[in-house]
Amino acid sequence: VTPNEAFLGAFALHPAGVAVITGVTASGKPVGFTATSLTSFSAIPPRASFNMSQLASSYRALSVGSKVVLHFLAEDQVGVSARMSGPSNERFEGDHWVADDDGLPRLHGVRAMLTAHVVNVAEVGDNAAVIVQIDGGETNPDRRPLVYVERAFHSIGEVLES
Amino acid sequence: VTPNEAFLGAFALHPAGVAVITGVTASGKPVGFTATSLTSFSAIPPRASFNMSQLASSYRALSVGSKVVLHFLAEDQVGVSARMSGPSNERFEGDHWVADDDGLPRLHGVRAMLTAHVVNVAEVGDNAAVIVQIDGGETNPDRRPLVYVERAFHSIGEVLES
Numbered sequence: 597v598t599p600n601e602a603f604l605g606a607f608a609l610h611p612a613g614v615a616v617i618t619g620v621t622a623s624g625k626p627v628g629f630t631a632t633s634l635t636s637f638s639a640i641p642p643r644a645s646f647n648m649s650q651l652a653s654s655y656r657a658l659s660v661g662s663k664v665v666l667h668f669l670a671e672d673q674v675g676v677s678a679r680m681s682g683p684s685n686e687r688f689e690g691d692h693w694v695a696d697d698d699g700l701p702r703l704h705g706v707r708a709m710l711t712a713h714v715v716n717v718a719e720v721g722d723n724a725a726v727i728v729q730i731d732g733g734e735t736n737p738d739r740r741p742l743v744y745v746e747r748a749f750h751s752i753g754e755v756l757e758s
Numbered sequence: 759v760t761p762n763e764a765f766l767g768a769f770a771l772h773p774a775g776v777a778v779i780t781g782v783t784a785s786g787k788p789v790g791f792t793a794t795s796l797t798s799f800s801a802i803p804p805r806a807s808f809n810m811s812q813l814a815s816s817y818r819a820l821s822v823g824s825k826v827v828l829h830f831l832a833e834d835q836v837g838v839s840a841r842m843s844g845p846s847n848e849r850f851e852g853d854h855w856v857a858d859d860d861g862l863p864r865l866h867g868v869r870a871m872l873t874a875h876v877v878n879v880a881e882v883g884d885n886a887a888v889i890v891q892i893d894g895g896e897t898n899p900d901r902r903p904l905v906y907v908e909r910a911f912h913s914i915g916e917v918l919e920s
Contacts, residue, residue, distance in 0.1 A: 597895070597896070599803075599804050599893055599894055599895075600802070600803075602892060602894055602895030603798070603801070603872065603895070604801070605870065605895070605899075606828070606895055606897055607806070609830055609869050609870045610796070610797075610830050610870070610903075611773060611775040611903045611904075611905045612773070612774065612775060613774060615772070632798075633797040633798065634772070635772075635774065635797060635809060636769045636795065636809070637809050637882070637887070638811075638882075638883060639766070641761075641762075641883065642761050642764070642765030642766075643765075643882070643885070644765070644769070645795075645809060647797060666768070668768055671918065674918055674919070707771050708771045709768070710764055710765065710768050715882065716882045718878065718887060718889075720805070720877065720889050721805070723799055725799070725887045725889065727882050730765040733759070733761075733765070733767070733768055734759070734764065735764075735768055737767075741771060741908075742918075743773045745775070745903055745905075745914060748917050748918075749917070749918040750914050750915050750916065750918060751918060752905060752907060752912050752914070753905070753912050753913030753915040754912065754913050755910050755911070756836055756904075756911040757836070
């Protein structure tokens with residue numbers, strides 16, 4: 597297999613939580629996208645990272661200091677995931693969100709939400725690793741998690757003995 | 759809640775696949791660690807990223823050009839995950855691995871494996887985002903995935919309608 601085929605095959609088998617990251621442009625336009633690359637970066641200070649294309653519609657809204665909202669999707673939010681990864685001009689059509697005091701889109705019904713600001717953008721090739729620092733947030737642990745693996749959305753399974 | 763409490767609460771709820779990343783020091787010593795931060799970075803060229811502390815025992819083996827092996831753990835590898843996140847001087851005790859021609863540790867029984875080399879290290883605070891480019895690999899899709907969420911290992915659940 598080629599390196600690209602190996603990469604695609606292995607990452608298709610790798611489970612990931614599903615997040616939606618939102619922001620706002622300088623002119624006040626909401627932007628956002630579904631990401632399976634959201635992961636913790638450091639605990640002290642509390643920071644997270646996600647990866648994106650520099651060609652993405654949301655990229656111009658993300659520079660050092662930009663505020664963002666990280667949404668951790670619940671099992672019943674497959675539709676929200678699809679909407680926020682669909683055509684960029686349709687992502688905020690509907691009542692699945694509300695603007696907060698800073699104009700940032702907040703999605704309803706998520707399992708957890710963190711507010712954050714960008715502290716570093718590492719551009720490598722046409723993509724970038726964006727590192728954000730957490731400012732606040734809330735959780736709704738009664739909602740069940742959503743997992744993406746093998747090109748499909750899954751619920752979580754049983755706890756395994758460790 | 760404080761930003762740190764919000765961060766910990768939200769990421770505890772976020773599912774992640776479990777990977778083990780291995781390398782070798784200049785003197786030929788195997789190094790490696792369990793990571794839930796492994797994620798794809800770009801498809802063309804095929805690149806992945808993971809996060810780590812600059813204080814980690816493996817960090818000195820990871821600079822631009824260093825070869826690494828990315829292992830995607832299977833459902834029956836909770837013990838391997840624990841061993842590779844335990845005391846660093848005990849991680850390669852046992853027969854769960856073999857050295858490849860470059861001296862890199864290869865773990866047995868994984869769901870997928872990618873060979874790669876480091877193309878960028880973005881240091882932010884005491885941590886770093888490491889970006890690697892894939893050189894090859896293989897998959898064993900018959901093995902079942904391992905998911906970490908809510909501070910416990912889980913199997914994958916049912917496919918959800920999209």
